[in-house]
Amino acid sequence: MKFLETEIIPLGMGCWPIGGAMYTGDQPLGYTNVDDDESIRTIHAALAAGITLFDTAPAYGAGHAERLLSRALKGRPEALIATKIGTGIDEKSKQLTEDEVEAASVLPAIDQSLSRLGRDRIDVLLLHLNSLPVSKAEAIFDEVEKARLAGKVQSYGWSTDFSRSAAAFADRPAFIAVEHAMNVLLDAPKIRDVVRKKNLFALIRSPLAMGLLGGKYGAGDIMREDDIRATSNPRTDYFANGRANPAFLAKLDAVRELLTTDGRSLVQGALGWLWAKGDMNIPIPGARTVEQIKGLAGAISFGALPDDVMAQIETLIEQEPDDTPDRAR
Secondary structure: EEEEEEEEEOOOEOOOOOOOOOEOEEOOOOOOOHHHHHHHHHHHHHOOOOOEEEEOOOOOOOOOOOOHHHHOOOOOOHHHHEEEEEEEOOOOOEEEEEOOOOHHHHHHHHHHHHHHHHOOOOOEEEOOOOOOOOHHHOOOOOHHHHHHHHOOEEEEEEEEEHHHHHHHHHOOOOOOEEEEEEEEEEEEHHHHHHHOOOEEEEEOOOOOOOHHHOOOOOOOOOOOOOOOHOOOHHHHHHEEOOOOOOHHHHHHHHHHHHHHHHHOOHHHHHHHHHHHHHOOOEEEEEOOOOHHHHHHHHHHOOOOOOHHHHHHHHHHOOOOOOOOOOOOO
16 A cells, blocks of 8 residues: 555554553543553564554653654654644643644644654644534644645644544645544444545544454453543443443454454454455554554455455444434544
């Protein structure tokens, strides 16, 4: 796949998990059991496996994930970084502060990310405010375009689950990507349609349903209280009251055998489902250990799930109707 005039494999590494602790007030929004040395080894293992796209944000660990990438990717110019704007942070307290919706916040935020990343240019800059009205996003993207013309940004896009938002800016020449949630348990047909019609790339977040598709969480497993999956954050529909959501576990059980077709692991089958759904899909599963990233990278040798397997999965998982209103995921 050619991405930003560079040949890449259609798989990135999501860096939310390696950011570690972050909070809004007392509510945890990060993942637990993070070790910086292991995180750096994981990034290096990703590179060794051919993964060269890394998705991060100032919000991930309140700046920590960006700083880790800077350390791990020093001297690796082939690595591409997607980062974001729109969420204020306090690095010292690990707090996510206010949404930054004013145009005046854009250039300072870009400069701060460049400093943390140790880079002169951001490869892909994404607006991180999923539900921001299009009318308010206009001025933000105007400022991003100024940063592109100044050489600080190569391309940009929006991390949003709203198809109207994605379509509103898709015709800008440097707008190349939409980052949205999608996985075998929860399809996204409306935004997929925008990506296809506008010839965009889709950076797929939550491709493994926040880890549920790894298959290691059962009905009796309880998430630690300082893990985001134990909170009421909207993205944790896959988990309820700190446990795997029984409705999603039932869906997974229905297609477990199909996802492991031809010797794939569950996660490899889940990635294969996404590739079968569109050749512009680039899943960006999170990883925080070498073992995890090696397992994810192993999906490349299998590729997309076969058409007959995809057809069987469609009959076994009831998806939301195509006309279901968009919502943040």
